[in-house]
Structure formats: structure tokens, C-alpha cells
Amino acid sequence: MADRTPVIAGIGLSDYPKAPHLDAVGHHVLATQRALADSGLRKSDIDGFMCAQGDFAQPDNAGTMAEILGINPRYFDGTAVGGSSFELHVQHAKAAIEAGLCETVLIVYGSDLYTKSGTNPGFGAKKPGEQVAGVLQYEAPWGNTLIGAYAMAAQRHMHEYGTTSEQLAAIAVACRTHAGLNPNAQYRKPLTVEDVVNSRMIADPLHLFDCCVVSDGGGAVIVTTAERARDLRQPPVHILGAASAQTHWNISQMPDYTRTAAERSGKEAFAQAGLTPDDVDTVQLYDSFTITALLMLEDLGFCKKGEGGPFAASGALQLGGSLPMNTDGGALSSCHPGMRGIFLLIEATRQLRGQAGDAQVAGAEVALACGSGGWLSAMGTVILGKDKA
Amino acid sequence: MTNVTTPPTEGRPVPLLDAAGRPYWEATLRGELLVQECPGCGHRQFYPRQICVECGDTPGWLTTEGRGTVHTFSVVRQQGAYPFNQWTPYAVAVVELDEGPRIMGNVIGCEVDEVRIGMRVEVEFVPLNEEASLPFWRPAAT
Ligand SMILES: [Zn+2]
Numbered sequence: 001m002a003d004r005t006p007v008i009a010g011i012g013l014s015d016y017p018k019a020p021h022l023d024a025v026g027h028h029v030l031a032t033q034r035a036l037a038d039s040g041l042r043k044s045d046i047d048g049f050m051c052a053q054g055d056f057a058q059p060d061n062a063g064t065m066a067e068i069l070g071i072n073p074r075y076f077d078g079t080a081v082g083g084s085s086f087e088l089h090v091q092h093a094k095a096a097i098e099a100g101l102c103e104t105v106l107i108v109y110g111s112d113l114y115t116k117s118g119t120n121p122g123f124g125a126k127k128p129g130e131q132v133a134g135v136l137q138y139e140a141p142w143g144n145t146l147i148g149a150y151a152m153a154a155q156r157h158m159h160e161y162g163t164t165s166e167q168l169a170a171i172a173v174a175c176r177t178h179a180g181l182n183p184n185a186q187y188r189k190p191l192t193v194e195d196v197v198n199s200r201m202i203a204d205p206l207h208l209f210d211c212c213v214v215s216d217g218g219g220a221v222i223v224t225t226a227e228r229a230r231d232l233r234q235p236p237v238h239i240l241g242a243a244s245a246q247t248h249w250n251i252s253q254m255p256d257y258t259r260t261a262a263e264r265s266g267k268e269a270f271a272q273a274g275l276t277p278d279d280v281d282t283v284q285l286y287d288s289f290t291i292t293a294l295l296m297l298e299d300l301g302f303c304k305k306g307e308g309g310p311f312a313a314s315g316a317l318q319l320g321g322s323l324p325m326n327t328d329g330g331a332l333s334s335c336h337p338g339m340r341g342i343f344l345l346i347e348a349t350r351q352l353r354g355q356a357g358d359a360q361v362a363g364a365e366v367a368l369a370c371g372s373g374g375w376l377s378a379m380g381t382v383i384l385g386k387d388k389a
Numbered sequence: 390m391t392n393v394t395t396p397p398t399e400g401r402p403v404p405l406l407d408a409a410g411r412p413y414w415e416a417t418l419r420g421e422l423l424v425q426e427c428p429g430c431g432h433r434q435f436y437p438r439q440i441c442v443e444c445g446d447t448p449g450w451l452t453t454e455g456r457g458t459v460h461t462f463s464v465v466r467q468q469g470a471y472p473f474n475q476w477t478p479y480a481v482a483v484v485e486l487d488e489g490p491r492i493m494g495n496v497i498g499c500e501v502d503e504v505r506i507g508m509r510v511e512v513e514f515v516p517l518n519e520e521a522s523l524p525f526w527r528p529a530a531t
Binding site: 130149201 | 402404462463464476494517
């Protein structure tokens with residue numbers, strides 16, 4: 001009987017961190033071409049398509065992207081919950097492939113955020129003084145920012161657990177150290193804890209270097225069956241677990257500012273994989289802000305709730321430590337075009353293939369990727385293995 | 390650090406009154422802060438919705454005392470968007486009302502560096518337009 005275990009068979013990155021020659025559609029196209037070339041699959045092999053641009057008015061919306069690429073899927077998914085969309089796509093691709101609904105799924109993302117704007121998208125009303133409909137009318141009048149939203153979680157975590165700015169800074173430092181090994185990373189100059197805590201305050205208690213970069217970039221992941229992957233170009237990376245959960249959407253509704261839905265998505269993904277946090281060799285965690293990754297470390301069970309600060313400060317997250325994190329430099333130093341989830345999957349796959357170059361985690365067999373969408377809202381956890389479970 | 394004491398409303402996003410929120414905004418003109426309370430299960434919630442998030446019933450309204458505690462906050466020091474870019478630094482807090490639900494708003498009437506988690510605050514409505522006043526939060530004695 002054919003082995004329908006879902007595996008990642010192809011990965012592709014477009015050009016980053018700055019690619020003025022590409023628009024958003026161009027990032028999708030280039031990432032797709034590179035993932036196909038990486039895998040050895042042909043475009044006509046793709047019968048499942050997943051894309052996270054839910055806005056019909058955008059030229060890269062999911063339906064249009066499939067049309068542009070010339071893909072007429074029999075399984076289609078436009079789930080768009082922000083940065084974690086691609087971890088949710090993996091969950092859905094896994095289920096669809098296991099159920100026999102399709103054979104080979106392309107998950108693709110691309111954005112020209114840096115070239116287009118040079119800034120991060122704002123929060124709340126886009127046109128101040130104009131009317132705001134729906135839920136945002138209870139937040140937009142107060143001028144909170146995207147960073148301010150995450151800062152509220154950091155502030156509460158500091159209050160409850162005594163977490164310090166220096167401990168959060170250790171996360172930014174680990175990412176920067178790894179970015180130094182990635183020739184493409186946006187910022188590679190070494191960074192110290194002092195540099196982070198002395199950088200200007202953006203939204204208390206988050207400093208400039210607690211915040212991700214703004215980039216261009218795109219990525220594609222191809223998921224197929226272990227059977228189909230057998231004669232392809234790359235060693236297959238097995239999807240051992242994939243789960244998602246949401247606690248709220250808007251930041252004012254976050255039930256507990258120190259806990260995210262990664263508690264549930266992580267538990268479910270580990271249960272599927274039959275593994276525990278101790279089995280994980282490297283993590284790729286969504287580091288939109290230092291606090292995002294810190295909460296995930298706790299929620300996923302790599303340390304106890306409230307101990308993320310000391311854990312980060314221990315050096316565990318650096319290459320050579322017990323849990324190397326964001327080995328490409330992460331969103332904090334390498335690449336963040338608006339939604340980073342796809343890059344977490346790609347870096348985890350590179351690690352398990354042994355293709356991470358200078359940033360290779362020796363003997364990596366199990367990697368975990370966890371995306372965050374919205375305002376610490378929608379979490380997607382994917383556990384990948386070099387070998388089948 | 391400075392902070393707004395009489396907060397300007399010129400340029401702030403204006404609520405578009407809808408079926409769920411109209412009674413809430415209308416009450417702000419009377420200087421009342423409403424939350425919702427479910428006649429079925431007693432659950433209290435904010436922001437206004439047409440459904441109780443606990444039991445699925447249709448919620449009713451409860452007039453609060455307009456007092457609460459800062460549950461968490463940030464001080465926005467970098468903001469590119471008009472009109473808020475004129476007012477940095479300013480404090481944005483999530484206030485836990487004494488009646489239970491939480492609400493976002495600006496803390497005014499003190500230095501931004503004095504805002505603390507656990508700080509007692511009380512509401513102050515500032516007129517926005519003919520349809521709504523905006524609730525701001527001032528330090529309270531108790
Ligand atoms: Zn109810």
C-alpha cells in the first residue's frame with residue numbers, strides 16, 4: 001500500500017531582504033519556481049494550492065495567484081489568519097493528503113512590504129478621523145500601535161513573573177548571532193544585550209531591537225506523500241504533527257496576556273507526533289517581537305510558565321545551546337515581510353535536511369515551527385522530523 | 390515625560406454606530422459606561438456583540454460605575470499616524486472594570502511614567518461628535 005505520510009518535498013525562497021525588482025506577485029512566482037526546482041516536481045504535479053492573501057482587492061489574492069501560476073487545484077485553501085497562516089496550511093495539507101483529497105500541495109507567500117512602504121503596517125484605523133466600523137471602533141480611537149499591542153503582553157509578563165528587558169534582549173541577541181551566519185540576513189552586525197536595552201523605546205517595554213525588521217520576501221513549501229517523494233530530488237522531511245488554536249483576535253480581548261493558544265496547538269502537535277519538548281533539536285519561532293518568541297517557549301513547554309526570561313538569558317537559544325532558535329536570524333534580524341510563518345517551515349526543513357550551512361544544528365532530527373497570527377491570537381504549531389514517527 | 394491632560398479628540402477615528410454598539414455609544418453621551426450582561430447565564434462582556442460569548446443567548450446591558458484597574462498597558466512613544474503622532478508619548482491601557490469586563494483606553498491626568506499595572510482609574514467622557522463621547526481614564530483615589 002502506498003505510503004501517504006505527508007512530507008515536505010520542496011522549499012523555495014524568493015529574494016530578500018530587499019528586492020526592488022519584485023512585486024508581491026513576483027515573490028510568489030519566484031518562490032514557487034525555486035521550490036519546484038528544489039523538489040524536482042513539475043508544476044503540473046501540483047493539485048492542491050494554499051495561499052494566505054484573503055483580500056480580493058490585492059493582486060496576489062489566493063484565487064488570482066493560482067490562476068497566475070497556472071494551477072487548477074482540486075484542493076484549495078485560502079486560510080488567512082496573519083503570520084501563522086502557513087502553519088495552518090500545513091495542518092490542512094497534511095489532513096487533505098492523508099484523506100486522499102489531493103497528492104501534492106503548494107503553499108506559497110510573497111510580499112514587497114519593504115519596497116512598497118518601508119514601514120510596518122499600522123494598527124487600527126487607516127484613515128484617522130474617518131468612521132471605523134465593527135470591533136475596531138473599540139480600539140482604534142486610542143492610537144495603539146501594532147508594537148503597543150505586543151508590548152501589553154510583555155508588560156503583563158514582566159509584572160507577573162519579573163521578566164526583564166535584559167532577558168527579552170537575549171532573544172534578539174541569539175537571532176542576531178545566527179543572522180551573522182546568513183549572508184542574506186537584513187542585519188548581521190553583532191548585537192549585545194546592552195545594545196538592545198539602550199535602543200530607543202518604541203512602546204514600553206519594547207525597544208527598537210525588540211522589534212522585527214521590515215523586509216521584502218517570499219517562500220514556498222511543497223507537501224506531498226512519502227510515496228511520491230521517494231524518487232524526488234531531496235530527502236523528505238516528515239510532518240509529524242500540525243495543529244492550530246486561537247484564543248482571541250483583537251489584543252483587547254486576549255484572555256491572559258501571558259499565555260497564548262500555542263499551549264493548545266503545541267500540546268496537540270506533540271500528541272500527534274508522539275514526542276515531547278525534550279525531543280526537539282531546534283525551534284523556529286515567530287519572533288515578530290522578542291515577547292512573541294518568549295511566550296511560545298513557555299507555552300510549547302520548553303520551559304515552565306514564567307521562566308522564559310531566565311531560559312532565554314541562559315544561552316540555550318544560541319547555536320551550541322540546548323535549543324537553537326531561529327537559525328536563519330529570525331524576523332528580528334533576517335527577514336519579515338509581514339507574515340513570517342512560511343520562513344519558519346523553510347528553515348526547519350533546511351535544518352532537517354542538513355542544508356543549513358554554518359547555522360546547521362548538529363544531528364538535528366526533530367524541528368518545531370510555531371507561527372503567530374494577529375495579535376498573539378492564532379497559533380499554528382508544526383513538528384517536523386528527519387525520519388518518520 | 391508629558392501626557393495629555395485634556396485629551397484632544399480632533400482627528401481620532403470615529404465609531405460607525407451599528408446594531409451591536411449603538412446603545413453603548415448612545416450611553417456615552419449621557420456619561421454612562423455600559424457593558425453587556427447576559428440574561429441567560431449572567432456572563433458580562435465588552436465589546437458589545439449580538440451574542441453572549443458564553444452561552445449564545447442575546448445579551449442585555451449593565452451600567453457600570455466607570456471604575457476599574459489597569460490590567461496592562463503600553464506607552465506609545467513612536468507613532469507615525471495622524472493624529473496620534475502629535476501626542477506621543479501617551480499611555481494605552483487595558484482597564485479591568487470593577488464589573489469584570491476589560492476595555493481599552495488612554496490613561497490621562499498623570500505622567501505616562503506613572504502609569505502602573507494595578508493602578509485604580511475612573512472614566513472621564515470627552516465629547517467626540519453628536520453620536521458619541523470617548524471614555525478616557527484618570528487615576529482614581531480608590
Ligand atoms: Zn450567556
